[in-house]
Amino acid sequence: MSLVDAWFAPAPDPARVAWLSGHEYAHRGLHTSADVENSPGAFAAAIARGMGIECDIQLSGDGQAMVFHDWELDRLTAETGPVADRTAAELGAIALGSSGERIPTLRDLLGLVRGRVPLLIEIKSRREMRIGAVCLAVRRVLEGYGGEAAIMSFDPRVAAWFGRNAPGIVRGLVVTEENDRTFIGTIRRYLWLWDAKPDFLAYDVRDLPSGFAAAQRRRGLPLLTWTVRTPALRLLASQFADAPIAEGEGVANPAPNR
Template identity: 55%
Template sequence: MADTPDWLTQVVYAHRGLHGEGVPENSLAAFALAAERGLGIECDIRVSRDGRAIVFHDAVLDRLTGSAGVLAGLTVGELTAFRLGDTDQSIPTLRDLLTQVSGRVPLLIELKTDRRDSVHMLCRAVRRDLEGYTGPVAVMSFDPRVPAWFASRLADLPRGLVVTEENGRTLSGALRRWLALRAARATFLAYDIRDLPSRFASRSGLPLLTWTVKSRAHADVARAAAAAPIMEGPVLEELAEDGWGVAPREARS
């Protein structure tokens, strides 16, 4: 198993960037604000019809663009023409994000999948964009096939399994988690904050991140579990102002 770099658990991550009023989630504006404050950036990636890595959370466009459509059925040119809400921000590509951040802060890339389909096209699109990128970056997914794919092809890339125990707090649920972890060949876990502390997480022996931290109470749970928080909302800026988990300013220049 590849060693997990220290930076992975030593920073606070802005969930989908530092978004809020007038600044959409997973937008270049949200990522710029996060990087300016020295926060790590968590983002979501899907793949376009023509095999490009697109920064977008949902499988469909409605909630974030106000337009109907399935992301996987559209090309990169069609997708980047959409505006996010009532703003001047368009849907970015992963390449756009990498160019903007340029290694200043850590990136945590969550790959979103449809469990019925192959993950190869999505993972290959991400790998292609990461070629030559020298900044701190990690990939993760709920789908154990994703970290397993990267384990076979980019063994030095940190790769995580995203886990929730929701609707699975049974013996059979625990067994499914262990089987998923074994299949994933993950080097870290990204755990649902609602499930911490977790016996499964502790017994895995893997470095721990946690999502989505939205309050000081959540932040306290994350600290107690020694889990790097993936955060959003007012508490994110409050804790950033306190200097918790912020990258050194010289690393952002």
């Protein structure tokens, strides 16, 4: 299968993706009870500790890339309803939890980071949604950014879009084998790989060790793994992956809640 993989999804130039390995990435920032996930405070805490940052992107109603994980506002704010029903200005006025911090844009995050730590930008999508608008919004913000940044998504269409329309941006495929460990599931993962043609994989740590992941790693795709939440999972990540995407007790020497 490796020859087929090499034909349909060639391995990246090692120099292009070398920066992905050897870092620890803070999952949605270094969030605690004081700093809400995907908040400026959580990102600042990660930067202060020299950690890379993983974040999530949703599209606002007026086409701006917003840093927010959920499709709905309900879990993390006092507001309700879909993120996509609000403009960027409206979302930027909404407090995250009780912190008083507001929902940032991707541009806000890049301005905060300023190239000091690497970024993994997960673009959220749904099967029924057209992905061009959110991909274009992210590309526009990343144009001219001088720091290390990569996009990634569970949706192979996202990496494929960047491969066609922004080949200079490093792109990854997020993978989980959960509830899909059959022969058909394996075939599906290969089809997604060949469609996405990613530069790296971000793999569910609960699936490691994985024959599929190991095969891609051997032929030159860096293997990141999520979400590393415990010391045991951290050990697993160190054995079978190139870098952990961690939170809580999975972070090396985790900071206490403030």
